[in-house]
Amino acid sequence: TLPTELWRLTMLQFLNLGINLLTGTVPTESGRLTKLENLYLVNNQLTGTVPAEIGRLTKLTHLWLHDNQLTGKLPTELWRLTMLQALYLSNNQLIGTLPTELWRLSMLQALDLSYNQLTGSIPTELGRLTLLTGLGLSNNQLTGTLPTELWRLTMLQFLNLGINLLTGTVPTESGRLTKLENLYLVNNQLTGTVPAEIGRLTKLTHLWLHDNQLTGKLPTELWRLTMLQALYLSNNQLIGTLPTELWRLSMLQALDLSYNQLTGSIPTELGRLTLLTGLGLSNNQLTGTLPTELW
Numbered sequence: 001t002l003p004t005e006l007w008r009l010t011m012l013q014f015l016n017l018g019i020n021l022l023t024g025t026v027p028t029e030s031g032r033l034t035k036l037e038n039l040y041l042v043n044n045q046l047t048g049t050v051p052a053e054i055g056r057l058t059k060l061t062h063l064w065l066h067d068n069q070l071t072g073k074l075p076t077e078l079w080r081l082t083m084l085q086a087l088y089l090s091n092n093q094l095i096g097t098l099p100t101e102l103w104r105l106s107m108l109q110a111l112d113l114s115y116n117q118l119t120g121s122i123p124t125e126l127g128r129l130t131l132l133t134g135l136g137l138s139n140n141q142l143t144g145t146l147p148t149e150l151w152r153l154t155m156l157q158f159l160n161l162g163i164n165l166l167t168g169t170v171p172t173e174s175g176r177l178t179k180l181e182n183l184y185l186v187n188n189q190l191t192g193t194v195p196a197e198i199g200r201l202t203k204l205t206h207l208w209l210h211d212n213q214l215t216g217k218l219p220t221e222l223w224r225l226t227m228l229q230a231l232y233l234s235n236n237q238l239i240g241t242l243p244t245e246l247w248r249l250s251m252l253q254a255l256d257l258s259y260n261q262l263t264g265s266i267p268t269e270l271g272r273l274t275l276l277t278g279l280g281l282s283n284n285q286l287t288g289t290l291p292t293e294l295w
Contacts, residue, residue, distance in 0.1 A: 001025075002046075007032045018042035018064065025049075026065070031056040042088070043067040050089070052077040060084055066112065067091040079104040086110040090136060093117060098137070103128040112136035114160060122161075124149040134158040138184065141165060146190075151176045162186035162208065169193075170209070175200040186232065187211040194233070196221040204228055210256065211235040223248040230254040234280060237261060242286070247272040256280035268293040 001024030002017070012033050022044040030039075031053025037060060046068040054063070055077025063081070066088040073096035074089070084105050090112045097120030098113070105111075108129050118140040126135075127149025135153070138160040145168030146161070156177050166188040174183075175197025181204060190212040198207070199221025207225070210232040217240035218233070228249050234256040241264030242257070249255075252273050262284040270279075271293025 002027060002041075004029050009033065010035065012036055013059075014038045016040040018044070020044050022046060026051050026054075026070075028053045030054060033057060034059065036060060037083075038062045040064045041068070045069060047071065049073075050075055050078070050094075054078065055080040057081065058083065061107075062086045064088045065092070069093060071095070074099060076101065081105065082107065084108055088112045089116070091115040095119070097121075098123050098126075098142070100125045102126060105129065106131070108132055109155075110134040114138040114140065116140055118142060120144075122147055122150065122166075126150060127152040129153065130155065132156055133179075136160045138162040138164065143167070145169075146171060146185075148173050153177065154179065156180055157203075158182045160184040162188070164188055166190060170195050170198075170214075172197045174198060177201060178203065180204060181227075182206045184208040185212070189213060191215065193217075194219055194222070194238075198222065199224040201225065202227065205251075206230045208232045209236070213237060215239070218243060220245065225249065226251065228252055232256045234258040234260070239263070241265075242267050242270075242281075244269045246270060249273065250275070252276055254278040258282040258284065260284050262286060264288070266291055266294065270294060 004027055007029035010032055013035050018040040025048030028051045036057050042064045049072035052075040060081050061083050070092040079101040085107050094116040100123045103125035109131050114136040121144030124147045132153050133155050142164040148171055151173035154176055157179050162184040169192030170190055172195045180201050186208045193216035194214055196219040204225050205227050214236040223245040229251050238260040244267045247269035253275050258280040265288030268291040
């Protein structure tokens with residue numbers, strides 16, 4: 001366990017005990033280290049709750065507690081840490097809702113609460129964290145729609161909201177996130193079409209929208225995403241033909257459009273995607289012959 005004597009080191013500014021086999025709880029005495037700027041306890045076997053006393057560490061810029069077995073709700077005292085730039089609490093067993101007070105952490109650049117048991121909706125207040133470059137909320141039990149305020153986070157490079165219970169559409173406002181490189185909205189209950197505005201996200205390398213209830217045709221604007229390496233749209237209800245413009249995505253390594261309602265033939269232009277390592281077109285209504293260009 002973490003010895004209580006450790007928390008007498010009140011001059012500490014940096015403490016990294018991560019990636020060990022430590023057990024027990026994060027002691028309440030941790031609140032004594034008021035000079036601490038970086039606290040890394042990741043990848044251990046720590047249990048219990050996140051102690052409220054951590055709220056006393058007002059100089060903290062990095063708090064990494066992910067990959068443990070922490071339980072309970074996030075303490076409200078956490079929102080006193082207004083200097084925080086990175087908060088990683090993923091891969092624990094945290095419960096409760098995402099607090100609206102999150103907006104107080106206005107210096108946050110990275111927030112990862114994925115792989116927990118969080119419920120409720122995504123608070124609109126998240127849209128006030130305008131310095132965020134990475135946001136991970138995947139693998140929880142979040143419900144409700146994608147708040148339009150989320151698309152104000154124009155510094156985002158990574159957004160993962162996958163494997164939740166989110167409903168509604170992919171908003172047209174998503175086109176505002178022009179710095180986005182990775183967008184994961186997989187395994188929700190999203191409906192409507194793939195918005196044409198996604199074509200503005202020209203830095204995207206990974207677009208994962210599979211396992212939803214998306215309908216309609218693939219927008220032609222999608223072929224502007226020439227940096228795409230992975231495009232996953234399987235397990236939806238997409239219609240129409242496979243566009244010949246697919247060849248423009250010359251960086252594609254993985255393309256999965258299986259389990260949709262696509263019709264027509266396989267375009268010969270697919271043969272120009274020479275970097276492809278995986279191609280899935282199964283469970284559609286495709287007709288015609290296998291183009292020789294595919295080989």
